[in-house]
Amino acid sequence: MRMRFGPPGHARDREALKGVTLDRGVLKRAWGFARPYRLVILGFLATIVVSSLIGLLPPLLFRAIIDTAIPEGNRQLVVVLTAVTVAAALGSALIGILQRWLSSVIGEGMIHDLRVALFDKVQRMPVAFFTRTQTGALISRLNNDVIGAQDAVTGTLGSIVSNVIVLATTLTTMLILEWRLTLLALVVLPLFVLPAKRVGKVLQSISRERMNLNAQMNTQMTERFNVAGAMLVKLYGDYDDELGDFGNRAARVRDTGVRQALYGRVFFVALGVVAAVGTAVVYGVGAQLVISGTISLGTLVAMAAYVTRIYGPLNDLTNARVDLMTAIVSFERVFEVLDAPTSIQDRPGAVDLVEPLGRVEFDHVSFRYPAANVVSVASLEAPGSTDELPAGPPPEVLHDIDVVIEPGREVAFVGPSGAGKTTLASLVPRLYDVTAGAVRIDGHDVRDLTQTSLHAAIGVVAQDPHLFHESVAANLRYARPDATAAELERACRAARIHDVIVALPDGYDTIVGERGYRLSGGEKQRVAIARMLLKDPAIVILDEATSHLDTENEAMVQAALDDALRHRTSIVIAHRLSTIRDADLICVVDDGRIVERGTHEDLLALGGLYAELYLTLVGETAPTR
Numbered sequence: 336m337r338m339r340f341g342p343p344g345h346a347r348d349r350e351a352l353k354g355v356t357l358d359r360g361v362l363k364r365a366w367g368f369a370r371p372y373r374l375v376i377l378g379f380l381a382t383i384v385v386s387s388l389i390g391l392l393p394p395l396l397f398r399a400i401i402d403t404a405i406p407e408g409n410r411q412l413v414v415v416l417t418a419v420t421v422a423a424a425l426g427s428a429l430i431g432i433l434q435r436w437l438s439s440v441i442g443e444g445m446i447h448d449l450r451v452a453l454f455d456k457v458q459r460m461p462v463a464f465f466t467r468t469q470t471g472a473l474i475s476r477l478n479n480d481v482i483g484a485q486d487a488v489t490g491t492l493g494s495i496v497s498n499v500i501v502l503a504t505t506l507t508t509m510l511i512l513e514w515r516l517t518l519l520a521l522v523v524l525p526l527f528v529l530p531a532k533r534v535g536k537v538l539q540s541i542s543r544e545r546m547n548l549n550a551q552m553n554t555q556m557t558e559r560f561n562v563a564g565a566m567l568v569k570l571y572g573d574y575d576d577e578l579g580d581f582g583n584r585a586a587r588v589r590d591t592g593v594r595q596a597l598y599g600r601v602f603f604v605a606l607g608v609v610a611a612v613g614t615a616v617v618y619g620v621g622a623q624l625v626i627s628g629t630i631s632l633g634t635l636v637a638m639a640a641y642v643t644r645i646y647g648p649l650n651d652l653t654n655a656r657v658d659l660m661t662a663i664v665s666f667e668r669v670f671e672v673l674d675a676p677t678s679i680q681d682r683p684g685a686v687d688l689v690e691p692l693g694r695v696e697f698d699h700v701s702f703r704y705p706a707a708n709v710v711s712v713a714s715l716e717a718p719g720s721t722d723e724l725p726a727g728p729p730p731e732v733l734h735d736i737d738v739v740i741e742p743g744r745e746v747a748f749v750g751p752s753g754a755g756k757t758t759l760a761s762l763v764p765r766l767y768d769v770t771a772g773a774v775r776i777d778g779h780d781v782r783d784l785t786q787t788s789l790h791a792a793i794g795v796v797a798q799d800p801h802l803f804h805e806s807v808a809a810n811l812r813y814a815r816p817d818a819t820a821a822e823l824e825r826a827c828r829a830a831r832i833h834d835v836i837v838a839l840p841d842g843y844d845t846i847v848g849e850r851g852y853r854l855s856g857g858e859k860q861r862v863a864i865a866r867m868l869l870k871d872p873a874i875v876i877l878d879e880a881t882s883h884l885d886t887e888n889e890a891m892v893q894a895a896l897d898d899a900l901r902h903r904t905s906i907v908i909a910h911r912l913s914t915i916r917d918a919d920l921i922c923v924v925d926d927g928r929i930v931e932r933g934t935h936e937d938l939l940a941l942g943g944l945y946a947e948l949y950l951t952l953v954g955e956t957a958p959t960r
């Protein structure tokens with residue numbers, strides 16, 4: 336006797352089942368993922384058929400013992416029949432193992448295939464997708480929905496096939512043996528199926544509620560138990576409030592757990608009672624028939640044994656439609672991500688950028704950030720976020736930017752916060768595509784280049800550089816996996832970070848914590864500079880940290896930069912006087928436009944926005960000098 340309420344992971348989807356129809360397109364694509372396993376699936380279905388048929392044997396064998404062997408006093412036949420019963424049990428055990436093996440080969444195989452496909456799809460998504468997507472929701476797509484989808488093939492499909500076969504063969508055998516008793520056994524069925532449907536519904540809603548509560552509890556834990564979150568709680572939060580919130584959530588999880596257990600047991604007990612009643616009815620009525628000589632004793636025993644085999648499958652089949660729909664929903668959720676638009680990809684016939692000189696040209700570039708519906712999967716965003724989106728296209732952030740940066744030159748972009756400097760720089764490595772105009776490198780529109788060669792030509796040191804939770808060496812080698820230890824050291828010396836790394840507990844093998852927490856801001860930037868130097872790109876984009884470094888750190892970073900930027904085209908988003916003064920050209924960006932351009936002296940003499948910015952910078956920097 337088996338119970339199927341559907342794995343809890345799917346319960347949440349059942350809400351979404353209303354109005355879902357079996358979409359042929361989805362089924363076809365789902366089959367596409369199952370196709371490589373078609374032979375294994377065939378074998379799996381075959382084991383189901385064989386084990387259902389073997390399951391029919393024992394009652395028939397018992398019947399033969401009672402009706403034939405015992406009356407004839409044929410001891411040899413008893414031994415043979417008993418031996419066959421034992422063999423049947425062994426056979427069905429072995430087939431059960433084979434069946435489990437096949438189903439896991441299919442299931443785990445499909446999980447693997449779907450995951451790999453999703454991972455590759457997601458890593459190729461544009462940056463805009465990641466800025467909009469809730470990481471938790473995305474991870475759950477790669478975990479739970481993928482598992483739900485494979486369950487459609489091994490779980491649901493397997494259970495439907497096995498239930499249909501068990502039910503059909505058992506009912507047929509029963510009808511052949513004694514049709515009146517069979518009908519009688521079926522009469523008690525509504526007694527069970529109707530209440531069971533009710534309890535099943537309650538159970539579904541409990542497990543859905545439990546899923547949501549669990550998710551809330553997990554969200555609180557993941558948000559609080561990372562370095563940044565824990566720090567925020569310590570500095571601004573209140574332990575007792577946090578504990579109170581968490582305690583409430585945990586308590587509700589506990590309460591639903593108790594209710595779930597209770598209803599589950601009621602369901603199970605009810606099924607047991609019906610089977611017992613069914614058996615009793617078969618014995619009660621059947622015994623009368625045996626006494627009146629209508630049927631044999633063996634038939635009665637066999638019927639009683641069969642009757643327990645029909646209630647479980649009948650119950651499962653009443654829920655089969657829901658199970659199937661649930662599984663299909665999982666597939667749909669996986670396909671939703673696989674089908675998400677990849678707005679930035681290599682165009683057919685894209686060419687490699689070979690031996691780049693590093694001439695960067697912004698040709699009348701205008702840009703607006705892409706609208707949500709273009710770049711993201713709505714169901715992966717924070718709930719409600721799409722409702723808050725203003726209607727119409729998003730505002731233009733950059734207007735008609737027109738600059739040429741000759742190879743090896745350094746251009747500084749300066750301007751107030753939010754002016755669009757970071758945005759402008761992100762157009763060069765094609766983190767975003769321009770809305771109008773073009774960005775060209777050595778005369779090639781970046782959209783005509785392969786992304787691999789484009790990214791190889793550009794080294795970016797971001798405003799807040801990210802380090803993976805790995806050793807310093809591994810982080811550096813991310814830019815160039817084949818770099819030797821000597822090359823690492825040379826880059827780190829040039830970036831003025833070697834001495835700091837050597838002083839770490841394990842030197843280059845020190846793990847830098849999540850987000851590089853053991854390094855100071857300035858040190859982290861210098862590691863990022865070393866990483867960029869290892870890559871040895873023709874074009875460097877440096878988004879300076881807005882926060883002020885202390886004098887010593889600033890001098891170090893400046894020395895590192897002098898080495899790093901030499902002989903490379905440099906686009907520097909500058910917040911520090913020292914970098915700005917060294918630039919060949921300074922562009923002042925304000926509200927998405929280049930409002931002034933020239934050398935430091937020119938711009939100072941102009942007495943415009945630059946002069947104003949310069950004065951504040953000097954004013955702020957002066958006390959530390």
Ligand SMILES: Nc1ncnc2c1ncn2[C@@H]1O[C@H](COP(=O)(O)OP(=O)(O)OP(=O)(O)O)[C@@H](O)[C@H]1O
Nearest residue numbers: 466704732750751752753754755756757758759881
């Ligand atoms: N992912 C995004 N989606 C939509 N709008 C964005 C996004 N990122 C930035 N913006 C908007 O674009 C404008 C320019 O932002 P940007 O980050 O380029 O400014 P910035 O000049 O680098 O400022 P700062 O000096 O503070 O770093 C801002 O108004 C900002 O709100």
Ligand SMILES: [Mg+2]
Nearest residue numbers: 756757758798
């Ligand atoms: Mg910025």
